[in-house]
Amino acid sequence: MATVRVQEADFDITAEVAALGAGRADIGGIGSFIGTVRDVAGGRTITAMTLEHYPGMTERALARIAAEAEGRWPLLGCTLIHRVGRLLPGENIVLVLAASPHRHAALEATAFLIDWLKTAAPFWKKESFADGSEAWVDAREADTAATERWGRPA
Amino acid sequence: MATVRVQEADFDITAEVAALGAGRADIGGIGSFIGTVRDVAGGRTITAMTLEHYPGMTERALARIAAEAEGRWPLLGCTLIHRVGRLLPGENIVLVLAASPHRHAALEATAFLIDWLKTAAPFWKKESFADGSEAWVDAREADTAATERWGRPA
Amino acid sequence: MAGTIHVLYFAWLRERVGRSEERLSPPDSVSTVAGLIDWLKTLSDGHARAFAAGPLVRCAVNQDFATPDATVKPGDEVAFFPPVTGG
Amino acid sequence: MAGTIHVLYFAWLRERVGRSEERLSPPDSVSTVAGLIDWLKTLSDGHARAFAAGPLVRCAVNQDFATPDATVKPGDEVAFFPPVTGG
Numbered sequence: 001m002a003t004v005r006v007q008e009a010d011f012d013i014t015a016e017v018a019a020l021g022a023g024r025a026d027i028g029g030i031g032s033f034i035g036t037v038r039d040v041a042g043g044r045t046i047t048a049m050t051l052e053h054y055p056g057m058t059e060r061a062l063a064r065i066a067a068e069a070e071g072r073w074p075l076l077g078c079t080l081i082h083r084v085g086r087l088l089p090g091e092n093i094v095l096v097l098a099a100s101p102h103r104h105a106a107l108e109a110t111a112f113l114i115d116w117l118k119t120a121a122p123f124w125k126k127e128s129f130a131d132g133s134e135a136w137v138d139a140r141e142a143d144t145a146a147t148e149r150w151g152r153p154a
Numbered sequence: 155m156a157t158v159r160v161q162e163a164d165f166d167i168t169a170e171v172a173a174l175g176a177g178r179a180d181i182g183g184i185g186s187f188i189g190t191v192r193d194v195a196g197g198r199t200i201t202a203m204t205l206e207h208y209p210g211m212t213e214r215a216l217a218r219i220a221a222e223a224e225g226r227w228p229l230l231g232c233t234l235i236h237r238v239g240r241l242l243p244g245e246n247i248v249l250v251l252a253a254s255p256h257r258h259a260a261l262e263a264t265a266f267l268i269d270w271l272k273t274a275a276p277f278w279k280k281e282s283f284a285d286g287s288e289a290w291v292d293a294r295e296a297d298t299a300a301t302e303r304w305g306r307p308a
Numbered sequence: 309m310a311g312t313i314h315v316l317y318f319a320w321l322r323e324r325v326g327r328s329e330e331r332l333s334p335p336d337s338v339s340t341v342a343g344l345i346d347w348l349k350t351l352s353d354g355h356a357r358a359f360a361a362g363p364l365v366r367c368a369v370n371q372d373f374a375t376p377d378a379t380v381k382p383g384d385e386v387a388f389f390p391p392v393t394g395g
Numbered sequence: 396m397a398g399t400i401h402v403l404y405f406a407w408l409r410e411r412v413g414r415s416e417e418r419l420s421p422p423d424s425v426s427t428v429a430g431l432i433d434w435l436k437t438l439s440d441g442h443a444r445a446f447a448a449g450p451l452v453r454c455a456v457n458q459d460f461a462t463p464d465a466t467v468k469p470g471d472e473v474a475f476f477p478p479v480t481g482g
Contacts, residue, residue, distance in 0.1 A: 014168040017188060025193035025243035029268075032186035033261060034171060035482055039179035051481070054405055054474060057458035082481060089179035094482050103395075104300070107187060107265045114183075114257055114482055122455070122474075123481025124406035136407045139478030146258070189395055205394070208318055208387060211371035236394060248395050257482075268395055276368070276387075277394025278319035290320045293391030 001077045002066035006058050008085040011095050020077050020099050027076050029103035031110035033096040039089035041137070046127045050134075051084040051093070054122035058082070061121040069098065069113050073105040080113060082123060112150050119147040155231045156220030160212050162239040165249050174231050174253050181230050183257035185264035187250040193243035195291070200281045204288075205238045205247070208276035212236070215275040223252065223267050227259040234267060236277060266304050273301040311382045313344070317358065318389035321365065324358035333382070341367050342376035344386060364390055398469045400431070404445065405476035408452065411445035420469070428454050429463035431473060451477055 003019070005011075013034065021027050037049045062080045069078060079097035087093060094117065098109035125137040157173070159165075167188065175181050191203045216234045223232055233251035241247060248271065252263035279291040312331040322328050334347045345365070349356045359365060367374045368387045380386055399418040409415050421434045432452070436443045446452060454461045455474045467473055 012168050013171055013186075014166050017167055021190065021244060025191065027190050027244075028192050029190065030186075030188040031261075031264075032167075032184075032188070033257060034184040034186070035257065036175065036181050036183065037179065038182050038255065052406055053481070054403070054455070054458075054476065057455055057474065060458055090175065090181075101192065103187060103189065103268055104265070107185075107261065107268075110185070111258070111261045114261075118482035119479060120460075121481050122405070122476060122479050124477060125480045126406070136477065137480045139480050143482075206319055207394070208316070208368070208371075208389065211368055211387070214371055272395035273392060274373075275394050276318070276389060276392050278390060279393045280319070290390065291393040293393050297395075 001070060001075070002063060003077075003079040003081075004059055004062040004066060005081045006053060006055070006062075006084055007081065008083060010083070010092055011081045013095060016079050016081065016095060016097060020079055020097055024076070026101060027099045028101045029106040030097055030099045031103075031106035032098075033094075033110050033114045034092060035094040035114070037087050037089045037091050037093060041127050045130050046089065047130055048089075048128040049087045049093070050126045050128065051082075051087065052124045052126070053082070053084050057122050062117070065113060065116045065120060068116070069109045072112065073098070073100060073109040074102065075100050075105065075109055078109065078113065080117065082117070082121070084123070115143070115146045115150060118143045155224060155229070156217060157231075157233040157235075158213055158216040158220060159235045160207055160209070160216075160238055161235065162237060164237070164246055165235045167249060170233050170235065170249060170251060174233055174251055178230070180255060181253045182255045183260040184251055184253045185257075185260035185262075186252075187248075187264050187268045188246060189248040189268070191241050191243050191245050191247060195281050199284050200243060201284055202243075202282040203241045203247070204280045204282065205236075205241065206278045206280070207236070207238050211276050216271070219267060219270045219274060222270070223263045226266065227252070227254060227263040228256065229254050229259065229263055232263065232267065234271065236271070236275070238277070269297070269300040269304060272297045313380060313382060314385045315348070316385065316387040318387065320390060321358045321388050324354055325352075326354045339379060339381070340376065341369065341374055341378045341380055341386070344380050345376070345388075358388070361390075366391055400467060400469060401472045402435070403472065403474040405474065407477055408445045408475050411441055412439075413441045426466060426468070427463065428456065428461055428465045428467055428473070431467050432463070432475075445475070448477075453478055
């Protein structure tokens with residue numbers, strides 16, 4: 001039921017929502033999260049963000065995260081799309097959609113999916129700065145804490 | 155900073171997200187909720203949903219709800235679009251967007267906006283059934299409870 | 309028109325009253341939402357049926373939600389409707 | 396190739412080692428992730444620098460996250476990378 005994709009191209013949110021709901025009218029609400037590239041990191045202006053991933057393991061990890069959400073909430077489908085490659089400030093990085101008959105389930109599942117994705121899917125970001133320097137982004141304690149509030153997998 | 159609209163026409167999510175983020179790259183995440191017409195209500199198949207509102211007060215109520223969210227979370231903008239008129243199962247009813255540098259703020263504000271909209275904005279739904287009968291939708295206790303978890307306005 | 313109260317009805321209140329709005333001049337003794345409702349009930353069977361739903365009737369005065377003890381005066385816009393069900 | 400371990404490196408581990416993957420045949424005494432890391436460190440200065448980050452190095456065996464005591468054997472795909480930062 002889940003759609004999971006890793007791609008260089010941008011995604012179209014309207015098209016993904018339409019695909020999630022295609023041919024069905026039992027969805028009451030769709031929660032969504034769109035992550036975008038910010039132009040500042042640690043007070044420094046960034047000129048680009050480059051995303052690397054672990055092909056194969058990424059898709060497995062995303063499918064597992066989606067299955068976990070589908071086991072916890074009454075979802076009618078969910079979508080996880082993550083971009084890789086070089087992205088500019090303002091560009092989309094990640095799209096999470098979760099559809100449910102009930103709005104709170106849809107929104108809670110959306111929060112769960114993005115929190116888990118940030119700590120359990122093998123993506124790495126490198127920031128490029130105006131002076132030509134580059135730096136890998138460090139993992140944030142806050143992201144681990146955000147995932148832990150959902151408890152361990154069943 | 156908020157965009158508030160009541161309209162008969164459908165909305166395009168991609169276009170609304172683009173409008174919210176136009177010309178800026180300080181948004182880290184956009185939370186979203188899309189409410190759609192379900193084909194079943196209380197076990198009966200519905201053929202259409204008709205939405206009525208209170209022109210003038212609706213826009214004021216939506217602007218107030220948006221301002222309340224902007225006071226509670228560090229938002230960089232939010233969008234509330236609600237359709238009125240006759241809608242078919244599967245069609246969009248409402249769109250909520252909340253943009254923030256931080257994903258949890260964006261998602262919490264999204265949940266707050268849809269919860270408040272459901273109890274503080276003057277919209278009424280009438281369901282049409284296959285046998286030609288119609289019935290106004292009753293307000294749900296659960297919706298009031300959902301709003302109350304956010305506490306009173308400041 | 310400044311001397312009248314602009315009364316609006318929505319959803320099943322509109323259907324029961326049989327109109328969506330009217331401009332009315334209640335007696336001077338009507339000074340609150342509750343007083344206005346009591347007077348409106350006397351106007352027609354439709355008004356009486358609409359307000360028979362008592363606790364299910366919500367009100368806004370000048371486009372802000374209002375309680376039964378809220379003041380109403382000539383020139384006000386007063387709307388009656390069921391609990392809202394949007395979203 | 397069934398007799399080799401397929402080792403992958405990502406992000407700054409890849410940059411420090413200087414390659415993204417290699418197929419290696421460690422001695423039979425290497426049977427865990429921790430043992431493999433100790434042996435990899437001896438292969439080059441780049442390997443040594445990559446694994447000097449110790450506690451910041453994460454591992455997956457056959458595409459599942461793995462702890463230092465996890466078993467590794469010929470035919471396995473073993474990946475090393477920093478804590479993930481997607482989303």
